[in-house]
Amino acid sequence: EAQVTQNPRYLITVTGKKLTVTCSQNMNHEYMSWYRQDPGLGLRQIYYSMNVEVTDKGDVPEGYKVSRKEKRNFPLILESPSPNQTSLYFCASSLSMGVRTEAFFGQGTRLTVV
Amino acid sequence: AQSVAQPEDQVNVAEGNPLTVKCTYSVSGNPYLFWYVQYPNRGLQFLLKYITGDNLVKGSYGFEAEFNKSQTSFHLKKPSALVSDSALYFCAVRGFTSGSARQLTFGSGTQLTVLP
Numbered sequence: 001e002a003q004v005t006q007n008p009r010y011l012i013t014v015t016g017k018k019l020t021v022t023c024s025q026n027m028n029h030e031y032m033s034w035y036r037q038d039p040g041l042g043l044r045q046i047y048y049s050m051n052v053e054v055t056d057k058g059d060v061p062e063g064y065k066v067s068r069k070e071k072r073n074f075p076l077i078l079e080s081p082s083p084n085q086t087s088l089y090f091c092a093s094s095l096s097m098g099v100r101t102e103a104f105f106g107q108g109t110r111l112t113v114v
Numbered sequence: 115a116q117s118v119a120q121p122e123d124q125v126n127v128a129e130g131n132p133l134t135v136k137c138t139y140s141v142s143g144n145p146y147l148f149w150y151v152q153y154p155n156r157g158l159q160f161l162l163k164y165i166t167g168d169n170l171v172k173g174s175y176g177f178e179a180e181f182n183k184s185q186t187s188f189h190l191k192k193p194s195a196l197v198s199d200s201a202l203y204f205c206a207v208r209g210f211t212s213g214s215a216r217q218l219t220f221g222s223g224t225q226l227t228v229l230p
Binding site: 004045048100 | 120123155156158159160163218220223
């Protein structure tokens with residue numbers, strides 16, 4: 001089954017403790033991205049990757065890191081989480097960055113930083 | 115910069131009645147428009163897209179959307195709502211200018227509640 005898999009689904013952590021949210025897709029998609037979803041703000045893009053070893057900042061990259069060492073994986077790293085990073089996070093992938101292509105989303109990771 | 119506006123945070127409709135979820139957009143060049151739906155505790159699911167051609171686009175689960183270039187709108191519609199349509203709906207636009215401008219930009223979402 002074609003899917004985007006995120007782990008963990010839920011995470012509670014303390015301020016400053018490094019964490020990684022994993023994302024994996026099995027569709028051989030070139031393009032992957034991370035979003036955060038906050039009430040009233042919709043989804044805002046954090047980082048995206050056009051292919052292996054090619055990443056770039058989205059609209060809200062501060063406090064986040066990503067890497068793309070393999071085509072299928074695109075982990076999101078919070079080196080020193082803060083309470084304002086409490087949010088619902090989604091990983092997405094699409095065949096390319098072409099304008100016609102729709103994105104496939106993971107089920108989300110609800111992160112709480114206390 | 116491209117943007118999407120969903121003017122209604124909440125839309126309530128009775129089961130069996132037609133529904134409309136509104137979306138307007140701003141983008142340089144031709145717009146490429148998408149609707150996604152999010153059910154509770156789930157990721158976003160693609161519903162339909164407008165690329166070019168007919169202004170009325172048909173998608174999954176009986177939904178359709180009408181593209182209106184002069185009003186820069188892309189409203190989501192369904193002739194007869196079901197209780198199971200209750201969910202959070204997002205409109206998104208992808209511009210076609212350069213690099214980062216091809217990203218998907220989402221609206222703030224509209225919570226649709228269909229009342230039995």
